[in-house]
Amino acid sequence: MTSAHFDPTWFSDLDTAPSTSTGISYETLSANFTWNLPEYYNIGVDVCDRHATTPDAVALIEVDDRGSEVVWTYDQLKKASNQCAHALADLGCEREDRIAVLLSQSSELPIAHIGIYKLGAIAVPLFVLFGPDALLHRLSDSAAKVIITDAEHATVILSMQSKIKTLKHIVVTNQRIVGTLYFPDLLERAHKHFEPIRTKPTDPAVIIYTSGTTGPAKGALHGHQILLGHIPGVSMPHDFAPKAGDRFWTPADWAWIGGLFDVLFPALRWGIPVIAHRMAKFDSEKAFAFMEKMHIRNVFLPPTALKMMRQITHPRERWNLELRSIASGGEPLGQETLTYAKEELGLTIHEFYGQTECNVVLGNCSTLFPVKANSMGRPIPGHQVDIIDEDGNPQRSGVVGEIAIHTPDPVMFLRYFNQPEATQQKHKGNWLCTGDLGYKDDDGYFYFVSRKDDVISSGGYRIGPSEIEETLSQHPAVLMAAAVGSQDPVRGEVVKVFIKLRDHVSPSEQLVLEIQDFVKMRLGAHEYPRKVEFISDFPMTPSGKIQRHILKERELTTTSDVEHEQ
Secondary structure, three states: OOOEOOOOHHHHOOOOOOOOOOOOHHHHHHHEEEOOOOOOOOHHHHHHHHHOOHHHHEEEEEEEEOOOOEEHHHHHHHHHHHHHHHHHOOOOOOOEEEEEEEEEOOOOOHHHHHHHHEEEEEEEEOOOOOHHHHHHHHHHHHHOOOOEEEEHHHHHHHHHHHHHOOOEEEEEEOOOOOEEEEHHHHHOOOOOOOOOOOOOOOEEEEHHHHHOOOOEEEEEEOOHHHHHHHHHHHOOOOOOOOOOOOOEEOOOOOOOOHHHHHHHHHHHHOOOOEEOOOOOOOOOHHHHHHHHOOOEEEOOOOHHHHHHHOOOOHHHHOOOOOEEEEEEEEOOOHHHHHHHHHHHHHOOOOEEEOOOOOOEEEOOOOOOOOOOOOEEEOOOOOOOOEEEOOOOOOOOOOOOOEEEEEEEOOOOOOOOOOHHHHHHHEEEOOEEEEEEEEEEOOOOOOOEEEEOOOEEOOOOOOOOOOHHHHHHHHOOOOEEEEEEEEEEEOOEEEEEEEEEEEEOOOOOHHHHHHHHHHHHHHHHOOOOOOOOEEOOOOOOOOOOOHHHHHHHHHHHHHOOOEEEEE
């Protein structure tokens, strides 16, 4: 590279991506990086249409549970997404209408998203493991007009449709069901040509719900620029992707920002094939075998998956792996996992840091600088990250404070949907506050210390206690409940609930199981409490609020005799 300045295109195409021989230093890259965002930009066009001029260019390889493969080219993806945009318009969807997508890894998911973006509407990705309470809140809060889902979840949506005033249509991808529309029929009737709406980088594109500690889950509204903002932060941890022969896969669900914008859309933008395969339950042996079979080169693995895979010894003697890069994020991995990857896989895991509101702003890249154990890395070029005090002043190295990102930043959310006060509270001057505490060392490496709030980080998921507590309050035996994170060697944390029972209700093992199932069925398998403790009284503030931090501190130092784990 001879240019004096670098912009996102340097991380965007095979013919311009740097290699290990460029000799570019981290300091030079960071000092000269500039964001050159176009006046008009649409995610759907960028990840699909621009590659469709090559008829046989592979975009997606869909693998089902039996191992059968279906290959999608960019040209096929373009035509199907154009049909989707027409179909949604025929259903009355207009610019900035919210359209929910409740699907796991499949071809229908990117077809739906790309069609929504081309229409200028707003996608609302939803996790397939959400229970009815979680779905009802998100669909109602976003005022979704249409939901695209599969037969497995359609009956749940039908049962609550009358409670969602804005929801006009339920579209099902894989089965004709009374009271719904059939996705293939809609596409078949629609034209394969569609003129995408001209959108600007800051025009709304997607609402991704994130859990907090106060109140229900909030919708982080992002503009189309979110993808451009992700490109450097995804490229670096994958040792400067894209490179010839790269092929991406993640076991993480595509409903989360990590699945969508750390894997699916960046890879499609680069013209790199993405493997679509949902593992109903993560299995280390099957994961290694799958990566061998599908010639996976680049993988994003949540910390929980990596810790489970660590139990497999000498994987390169059992499988012919072609891995070039491993990226991970969500919680610190620790030296043991990093050592395993280096010794057993021959690779350095590149950890990164971000959150739904502002993702992949810190990261590692061993090509540019040494990886330090337990560090989240250094600021990704294009992002200004620092540690600030309560007044918003940057802190010197070694001092613990709040991790913050300077505004403006294209990877940063526009606002919380319909929550101006929460948006305002997220900012402090020109800083976006993450709510996470950390510090940086003299070399500019950042380290995570703890969450400033009470969000529970379990297996890569950020789980808000309020949603769990609200669900528990509906159980006939529960008077009060508080949820905290309890340390776990595999998941980082698991959900633990402290429960005060109603009068005349006695604790029992059967009640524990009943409470766990109650939450699991209503919110999802990733949110149910694996630990339950019955208590007589809660620590309270003078205003009558439960002091979760006291419960959390107690959980870190003691183990109760009345604790039950499942």
